[in-house]
Amino acid sequence: MEHSKKTTSIQVRMPDDLKAWLKNKASQNFRSLNGEIVARLEGGKDPLVIEVTPKSDDSDTE
Structure with missing residues (x-):
């Protein structure tokens, strides 16, 4: 079976909890x-869908 798209291999480091979450979602989505x-x-390639959540700064809280 030939792939219509050329692929490349990369190595990614991520937190263990993120990997576990992704594995769970992968299982749910077969x-x-x-x-x-x-x-x-x-x-996520559509730039209109990108969400940015600023870090909260507790120093401003009184």
Whole structure:
């Protein structure tokens, strides 16, 4: 079976809890871990969908 898209291999470091969450989501979506990561990255290519959450700074709280 030939792939229509050329692929490349990369190594990614991530926190253990994030990997566990991704594995759980992959299982729920009947995907491999790699498939889940690719699907989420492809889904985030639209710049209008990017969410930015600023870090909270507790020093401003009185």
